[in-house]
Amino acid sequence: MSPTPAILTLDQGTTGTTALVVSGDGRVLGRAYSEFTQHFPKAGWVEHDADEIRDVTVRVARQALEAARNRESFRTEGIGITNQRETVVLWDRETGRPVHRAIVWQDRRSAKVCRELREAGREGEVRKRTGLLLDPYFSGTKLTWLFREHPELRRRAEAGELACGTIDSWLIHAFTGGRVHATDPTNASRTLLYDLRSGEWEDDLLELFEVPPGILPEIRSSSGDFGMADGEILGVEAPICGVAGDQQAALFGQGCWREGLAKNTYGTGAFVLLHTGDEPVHSEHGLVTTVACNAEGGRAFALEASIFIAGAAIQWLRDQLELLPSAPESEAMAQSLQGNDGVYMVPAFVGLGAPHWNPEVKGAILGLTRGTGKSHLVRAALEAMAYQTQDALDAMEADSGVAAKELRVDGGAAENDWLMSFQAGISDLPVRRPALVETTALGAAGLAGIQVGVWEGADQFLAARGEPQIFRASMGNKEREVLRSGWSRALAAVRAFEDPGEQGPHESG
DSSP states (O other): OOOEEEEEEEEEOSSEEEEEEEETTSOEEEEEEEEOOOBOSSTTOOEEOHHHHHHHHHHHHHHHHHHHHTTOOEEEEEEEEEEOSSOEEEEETTTOOBSSOEEOTTOOTTHHHHHHHHHTTOHHHHHHHHSOOSOTTSHHHHHHHHHHHOHHHHHHHHTTOEEEEEHHHHHHHHHTTTOOOEEOHHHHTTSSOEETTTTEEOHHHHHHTTOOGGGSOEEOOSBSOOOBOOHHHHSSOOBEEEEEEHHHHHHHHTTOOSTTOEEEEESSSEEEEEEEESSOOOOSSSOEEEEEEOTTSOEEEEEEEEESOSHHHHHHHHHTSOOOSSTTHHHHHHHTSSSOTTOEEEOOBTBBOTTTOBTTOOOEEEOOOTTOOHHHHHHHHHHHHHHHHHHHHHHHHHHHSOOOSOEEEESGGGGOHHHHHHHHHHHTSOEEEOSSOOHHHHHHHHHHHHHHTSSSSHHHHHHTTOOOEEEOOOOOHHHHHHHHHHHHHHHHHHHHHOOGGGOOOOOOO
16 A cells, blocks of 8 residues: 655644644644743743744654654655744854744834834834734834844844744744745735735835845745755655745635635634735724735735634633633533623723724623622623624624625634534624634645645645534524624723723734
8 A cells, every 4th residue: 555645734833833744635644742931031022942943843743753654654745834923033044043032923022113113104104015013013023123122133134144034934944954045925924024015025114124135035935835854854854835824824724715714713812814815905994914825825815803812711710710620611601501691701801902902901791790600701701702703704894895604713712612603693604613623734734735736726625624513603683783782882891991091002913
C-alpha cells in the first residue's frame, strides 16, 4: 500500500503552538501541543521570545510527525503555517538571531505613537488605505516604537543588517535555514504598512510609521511557494506552501471563500469575519477591513469584528465567583431555565470591542431579582456571546450590503449545543459547526494541500472535513425582538454608567 498523502500544519498561537498531521481524507494522523513563556516586563507590555517560539514549534512538529508515523505510513506533501497575526519580530540577517523580544499583538506600549498620529489628523488616511484603526494592536506602530527607543536598531535596519516580519515570516525564515524572507497578504494586511488596493507595501505608509523598507518580507500568495523546509531543522523536508493569519485561516478552514459566508471563533474573545468578495469594503460601523482568501488561496477581502470578552465571561464566573465547576457545565445550567427572566450581562471587562468601540465602559449584570440564581448569570454570559456576535453581523451587513447566509462556528464555546441553538435563534440563521473544530490549523492545511495537489480544490478539501452539525433557528420573531431589545437597553445602561472622568481617545483594538 502506498503511503497516505498528508500535510503538516502548524498553528502558532499566542500562548502555545499546535502541530497536526492531516491526511488527504481529512483524518488527523498526529497531534502535539506545547505552551511557551509569556513575558510582561512592564504594565501593558507583552513580549515573546522568538527563539523559544521557533524551538517549541520545531518540537511539536517533530512530535506530531512521530505520532503519525506510529499510526500509519504517510508522505508529507507540504507544510501549512498559521499564526498570531500582529506580533512582530526583528532579527539579524547574518546570524538569524532576534535582536529584541517579539512585541505581541496584545502589547499597548505604542499607544503614544497612535495618539500622536490621530492628533496629527492621519487616522482617516490610514483607515482608507489599510482598512485598520490607528491602534497599538497592529504591527506598524510597534516598529515605530522599537526604532524610536533603540536608535542603534534603526541604524542597523537602514544599513540592511536586519529583517522583520510577523510570526509566519519568522518561522519561514527559521525553517528554510534563512533562505526565504516572505509573508502572505493576510498577515501583511495587519501591519498598517500594506495598501489594500495595491496589495503591496506602500512607501507613504512606511514613511509615516518610520519603517525602513528594506527590512520587510516579500509578499507571496497564501497558497503558494514559501521555500523548502530543511529536514534537519523541522524533521521533514517538504515545501512550505500554505500561510495565513489565524482568523483568515479559520475563515478558509470553514469553507468561507465566497461573498456572504461568515464565521465566528468563540474563544476567550471572539472574532467574526464576513467574506465580502474581491473588493475591499471600508467600514463605517466600527469594523476593520482585512485580506482574506478565495477558493484558490488567492487574495480576497473580509470585514472583521473583534469581540473582547466571550468565553472569558464564563471563566470569570467559574474562577472568580465560583458559580460553576467547569465551563462545559454552563450548557446544562442554561438549559435548566425556560428563559432569561430579564437578566442580562454586558461583559465589558476591558471595554466594548467592535462594533461599539467604547474602551471606557465597565461590565454589568442587569435585571436582578430575589429569584435570580446562578443559572441566570451563566445563561446571561452565554447569551451575551450571541448578542455581541449578532451586533457584529448587523454592522457587517450595514457596511457591505451583504447579509450572511449562515454562520459557521469554531472555538471552545462552539462545543456548547445550547449556545449554538440560541445563536441560531437570535441571528435567525443556520449555524454550522464542523466535525473538527480546529479550523485554524485545518485552514492552513487546506491552503497548503491545494497548492501541492493533496486536494484537487477547495470543495474537495471541505468535503474531507466530514459532516457538520447544523443548528437551525427555532425562535419566533416576537421572542427574538424582546431579547434583543433587552440587550440594547443593557448596552445603554452601561454607557450611562460610564465614568466621565475616564474619557479619552480610543486606544483599544
